[in-house]
Amino acid sequence: MQNVLVTGGAGFIGSNFIRYLLNHDNAAHIVNLDALTYAGTLENLRNLPDEGRHTFIQGDITDPDTLAAVFTDHAIDTVVHFAAETHVDRSITGPQRFIQTNVVGTMNLLDAARQAWQKPDGAYASGVRFHHISTDEVFGALAAGEPAFDEQTSYAPRSPYAASKAASDHLVRAYFHSFGLPVTITNCSNNYGPHQFPEKLIPLMILNAVEGKPLPLYGDGQQIRDWLYVEDHCEAIYCVLEKGAVGETYGVGGENQPTNQTIVETICDILDEWLPKASFGSRRSLIHYVSDRPGHDRRYAMNIEKIRKELGWQPSEDLDSGLRKTIAWYLENSAWIESIRAKPDFQAWMEENYGRRSVLA
Numbered sequence: 001m002q003n004v005l006v007t008g009g010a011g012f013i014g015s016n017f018i019r020y021l022l023n024h025d026n027a028a029h030i031v032n033l034d035a036l037t038y039a040g041t042l043e044n045l046r047n048l049p050d051e052g053r054h055t056f057i058q059g060d061i062t063d064p065d066t067l068a069a070v071f072t073d074h075a076i077d078t079v080v081h082f083a084a085e086t087h088v089d090r091s092i093t094g095p096q097r098f099i100q101t102n103v104v105g106t107m108n109l110l111d112a113a114r115q116a117w118q119k120p121d122g123a124y125a126s127g128v129r130f131h132h133i134s135t136d137e138v139f140g141a142l143a144a145g146e147p148a149f150d151e152q153t154s155y156a157p158r159s160p161y162a163a164s165k166a167a168s169d170h171l172v173r174a175y176f177h178s179f180g181l182p183v184t185i186t187n188c189s190n191n192y193g194p195h196q197f198p199e200k201l202i203p204l205m206i207l208n209a210v211e212g213k214p215l216p217l218y219g220d221g222q223q224i225r226d227w228l229y230v231e232d233h234c235e236a237i238y239c240v241l242e243k244g245a246v247g248e249t250y251g252v253g254g255e256n257q258p259t260n261q262t263i264v265e266t267i268c269d270i271l272d273e274w275l276p277k278a279s280f281g282s283r284r285s286l287i288h289y290v291s292d293r294p295g296h297d298r299r300y301a302m303n304i305e306k307i308r309k310e311l312g313w314q315p316s317e318d319l320d321s322g323l324r325k326t327i328a329w330y331l332e333n334s335a336w337i338e339s340i341r342a343k344p345d346f347q348a349w350m351e352e353n354y355g356r357r358s359v360l361a
């Protein structure tokens with residue numbers, strides 16, 4: 001792994017991965033290709049360790065010419081593909097962009113890798129790897145008590161976002177089987193941690209609770225996610241790049257499965273402990289139950305026995321300490337928050353989203 005193309009490296013997980021790689025791998029040079037859509041920001045790349053090994057290029061994976069030039073100009077030997085539209089609510093109000101970026105963009109990237117790496121005899125340059133970052137949402141929804149998803153679970157996506165990621169996973173496997181492209185895939189559970197865009201549950205609730213704004217829980221708030229601290233996720237990806245077998249898929253989860261209500265209550269309690277007492281009393285009083293997300297998946301959970309047994313990875317962050325680190329980061333990074341808030345798309349989305357949901361209780 002010498003010249004690593006990270007797509008979507010100005011986003012939440014991608015920028016955390018770049019930091020992780022620069023800290024843990026002395027040799028890797030990173031080319032970060034990011035379109036800087038609403039969720040990507042150069043603020044995520046401030047103060048990188050060993051900055052000289054990071055090159056930023058603004059560009060879109062839906063443009064094949066951009067991709068061909070990046071592979072040629074930078075002699076890319078490894079791809080770690082994060083670039084995607086990721087917010088389920090946005091996929092419900094506007095699926096088009098999800099298909100363009102997540103499906104067409106992934107296929108373009110697979111084509112570019114194949115063109116750059118495949119020799120005339122059909123063999124590939126040695127040591128090349130295409131790693132695809134995916135999600136446990138491709139497996140659909142679990143009921144309470146059902147066993148967690150694993151690598152054998154059938155695909156059953158239910159949101160346009162999940163369907164687009166399922167399609168991208170199928171394409172990556174198709175390029176392995178049809179063209180021999182050396183691929184690996186990870187399907188991760190819900191990430192949280194520093195630099196996450198505040199449209200997602202945890203950062204939205206932190207910022208609203210700090211400001212005394214309503215905390216909108218969808219439906220009954222009893223949905224379950226499997227929360228994975230982003231640095232644990234980055235470690236898992238690095239582990240798969242180092243030790244994972246070509247053609248294989250690995251599930252990555254956090255083994256923390258509280259209800260959404262418990263997560264939000266815990267955030268409120270930590271802020272009550274850390275900040276001066278609010279005039280309205282406990283921050284839990286800000287919780288409002290609002291109309292549910294259409295087709296809301298009840299529960300996700302990822303079985304991690306394969307990656308644990310075969311590659312020796314397991315998450316190390318427990319939810320309470322991970323949440324405390326995350327909340328501390330948001331409290332200490334007001335400049336980052338202001339830069340996100342200044343984005344016109346952020347304001348428009350928050351207004352539209354709050355307007356759409358009626359407060360039920």
Ligand SMILES: Cc1cn([C@H]2C[C@H](O)[C@@H](COP(=O)(O)OP(=O)(O)O[C@H]3O[C@H](C)C(=O)[C@H](O)[C@H]3O)O2)c(=O)[nH]c1=O
Binds near residue numbers: 088089188200260
């Ligand atoms: C924003 C928001 C969310 N929620 C609920 C909806 C979900 O049950 C849970 C988490 O929602 P969020 O939108 O943060 O994430 P998911 O829909 O679970 O999907 C996330 O995790 C997977 C793995 C990905 O692959 C997605 O890219 C990622 O966005 O909280 C609320 O109750 N209120 C809110 O205001």
